[in-house]
Amino acid sequence: MVASRYTVEEQRQAIWVYLEQTSGELERISLELLSKGRQLADRAGWPLAGLICGHQVRPLAQQALAHGADEVWLADHLLLADFAVETFAQATFAALMQGRPSVFLVGGTPNGRDLAGRLAVRLRTGLNADCTNLRLDPRTGILTSEITGFGGGVLALLEMPNHRPQMATVRPGVFAPADADPGRTGRVIELPLDLSPEILRTGRVKRVVGRGVDLTQASVLVCGGRGVAGDFDMLERLARLLGGEVGATRPPADEGHVERERQVGQTGVVCRPKLAFACGISGASHFVVGIQEADTVVAINTDPEAPIFEFSDYCIVGDASRVVPALVRALQERRGTTHD
C-alpha cells in the first residue's frame, strides 16, 4: 500500500481546520469547523489549530482564537489574495508538511472541495467528503467520519487507520458555530512561503454579481401555487430572509404573478435546493418532479388530504396567507437580535 507523505509515526497529535475567508472575513463554515474541532480536541486532549491562507489576513487570527483555536497558522502572501487552487494547494501543503497534524478538516464549499481534492492526492492520503458527523477516538486517535450516499439513503462510517492527515470535508450547515470568547489567546505562527506566479494556471476572466434568476442554483426555494392567490410578495419576503428564490407552479406563472423562468416542475425548472417550501400547492406529479431532489420539503396547504404532504418532511395544514407572514415575523425578530 502506498504510504502517505507523512506517516502515523510522524504525525503530531493535533486537529487542524482550514479557515476559509473571503475579503478579510471568516466564512461561516470556518466558525462551524472551529466549533466542532474544539469539541473533538477537548475530548482527545489535543490542540486545535486554524490555518488561514490569504493576503493581509492577520486580523483574522484573533477571531479564530476567540472562536476556539489554540494556535493559528497564517499563510500570508500577495499571491493568496484571491483563491486559486494552485497557490492555495501549495501553501496548504507546505503548512501541513510542517505541522503534520493527525486530522485536517476543510469546509465542503466549492473552493474547499477544490483544495481538499488536490491536497489529498498530493499528500497520498484519504479524503472523506461531505461529512455530516465526526468522532475522534481519544485512545486510538482514529477519526471516524459519517457520510451519506445514495441521495441520503445510506449512511457510511469511514476511517483511515494508516494514512495522515486524516482528511475530511464537512458539509456546511451541519455544525453550529460557537460563540466567540474575546478573552481567548493563543499562538500565531507565520508560515514562510515561497510562491511564484508561474504556478498559477487558472485565472479569473470576469466576475459578475447580480443577474437573472437561475432556480437550479437556489439553495432555498419558496414556491407558491394557486392557493396563495397571487400573493407572491409575501413569498418573496420569506425567500429573501432565507437567502433563497421564489418559484411557482404553472397557474401563477400563467397568470403573470411571477416570471416564467420561476416555474418549477416538469414543464419548468427542476431544482435541487437544500430547502423547499410548497405554499398552496396541491402536489401534482408534474410539479413534484421539480422539487423532489430537495433535501427538505415544507408544505403549507389548507387541504389535509393534499398529495403534496406525501412528498413533504414538514406538513402544515393551514392557510399560507397566515402561516407565511408568521414565519416572516419570526425570522425578522430573530434577525433583530443577531448580527446575521
Next chain:
Amino acid sequence: MTDLHIVVCMKVVPKTEEVRVNPETRRLIRAGARSEINPPDMNALEMALGLKDRHGGRVSILSMGPPTFEPYLRVGLAMGADHVYLLSDPQFGGADTLATTYTLARGIQRMDGADLILCGEESSDGATGQVPPGLAEWLDLPQLTLVTDVTIDAVARRVCGRREIRGGYELLAAPMPAVVSARTACNEPRFMDYRIKRRAFEEGQVTVWRAEDLAADETMIGARGSPTIVSGLDEARVRERRREFLRGTPEEIAQDLLARLGLLD
C-alpha cells in the same frame, strides 16, 4: 482544431432509492437494483458533445467498473460519443477516491492524453465530488470545477468555464489540457440519436483495459491502494419524506418549524 479530444469520465450507479443495506452483514445490497448512468455525468457528456458540435473532434468515455457497465456506457455512444474505454479488472475493486483518481489518470495517459477531461460534479452513490480535483492533481493539470457552461478557444488552446457563485457568476480560464467538472443539472442531456443507436449498441467501439494494460502500480489500485476503509454502514432513513404534521397557531407553527429547520440558531 478537428483533432480536439475530449474525455468524459462516467460512472454507472444503482438507482438511489433501490439500494438497501443488509442489516446483518452491514453491506450494500446492490443486487436487483436497477442502475443508471450517474446523472451529473450525463451533464458532463452533454457538455462534451456540445463542444464537439461546435469544434469537431472526438469524445471518449472513460469509466472504471465491472463489465456490466458496458451496455450503459453504450448509451453515451448512441448520444454521439465516439469511443468507450472501460477500465475493468477485479483488482480495481474497492477503490476510494485516491485509487480511483489514480486509475482514471492512468487510463487517460494510456490513451495518450486529452485536450479536455470532463467529469460530473459528483456521483450519486458516493457523492464525494473529489474525483475532478484529484484527477487534475495526478495529471498535473489545471481544474475548473462546478461550471455550468464551457467554451474553448481552439487557437489559443484555452478553456473558459462559467461558474455560479453567491449572487452571480465568474468566468474562469485555463490553458488546455484541463480538467472541468460540470455542475449537476447545468444542461439537458440530448436523447439518443436513433439513427446511430443500433450501431452504438451492436458495433460501437468499446475498449476494455485491465490493470496490466495500464501499467498501473499494483499498490495504488483498488482496495490495496485505498487509505479509506468503511467501518460501518447503515440505512439512513430511506428516501421517504418525514411527513410530520405541525400543529398550533401560525405563530406556534412558525417557531416550531424554524427550530426544526435549525434556523433559530
Next chain:
Amino acid sequence: METAEPRTLDDGLWDRLSELTEGAADLCYQCGVCTAICPWGLVREEPLPVRTLVRHAQLGLSDAQDALWLCTACAQCEVTCPRQVPVVTVIRALRQLRWERRQTLKGLPSVLWSLYWNNNPWSQPPSRRGNWAQGLELPTYDAEKHEVLLYVGCTCSYDRRAQSIAGALVKVLRAADVRFGVLGEGEPCCGEPALSLGHLPYFEEIAQKTAEVFRERGVRRLVAISPHAFDVFQNHYPALDEGFRPSHYVQYLADLVRTGRLGFDRSLDLALCCGGGGGRAWIETPAGERFSDLRIREAAATGASVIATACPLCVACLEDSLRAQPLAGMQVLDVAEIAARALGETA
C-alpha cells in the same frame, strides 16, 4: 411592399419528409379549413398555422418554429379536412425531424430519458410503480387464472389524483366478479409520450418491448385506464397475437353491463318489469306480489343510489314500493330529470 426571403428547397429533406409522412401531406390542396378550425384560434391572436405546416411537409421545408409543438392531436382538423389529410400524422413526422435535428423544446429530452431510465414520463422511481395498490392485494396477472389484465399506466400509478381512478375501477371490477390481475412493478410503459412527442423510432422500440411482455404473459384481454394507452395498443402497436384485445375501461364496463355482469342481475332482455305494463297499472296487485318491490331490492344490491328509468309508469310503481320499504338514500329519477339536473336544474 414587403419582399419575401427567397427559400431554397432541400431535396434530401423533401425525400425524408415524404418518407416520414408516407406521402400523407400530398393530398392537401391548401384550403385552410384546418387552420380555421384549430382551437388554438380561440385562445391566440396567431392560430396554429396547420395549413402552413402541411405545406412545409409537402415542399420539404423545415422551420424551427415552436408552433409545431402546440398541436394537441385533437384532430378537429382531420375531421373537417375535405381531403382527409391525416394531419396529426404529418405533424408527428415534422416533430420527428426536429428530434433528428435536436430542435425540440427544452424539457422534452428529459421526458424521454425518464421513460428510458424510469419506465414512466414523470421521473418517478420505477420500483414504486406498484405502490398505489398497497393494501388492495391485487394479484399479479396470470393468463391461466385471469380473464383480464388491468393495465394501470404511468399516470394512474404515480399521480395521486389519478390513483383514485384506479382504486375506483378495482372496486367496480371486483363488484362484477371480474377475474383480473395487474403487472405491478413489472408493468411496462405504453410509450404514448414518445409517440405523441414525435419520437417514432423510440416509440417503436418501446412498443416492441411492451408487446413482448404481453406476449410472454399470455395477455389476451387488456383493459387500459387511460384512453391514450388504449389508443396506442389498439392503433399503433405492432400486430400482437391473434386474440389480443385491448379495451378502454369504459368499453369494458359497457360489456359488463351488456352481459349482465355489472348492474342488475336481471337486465336487458331479462330485465324485470316494474309490474305496471300490460295494463296492470290499472289493475291492483296485492302487496308481496309486486315486481317493483323486488326491483328496488335488486337495485339496492348493486350499491346504486338512483334508479333511472324512462317511463312514468315505472316511476309510479317504483316510488310506491320505495314508500312502502324505504331504502336509505335510494331515489327514483327519470332520465329527463337526470339530464336537467346535469344542466344545472332550473326552477
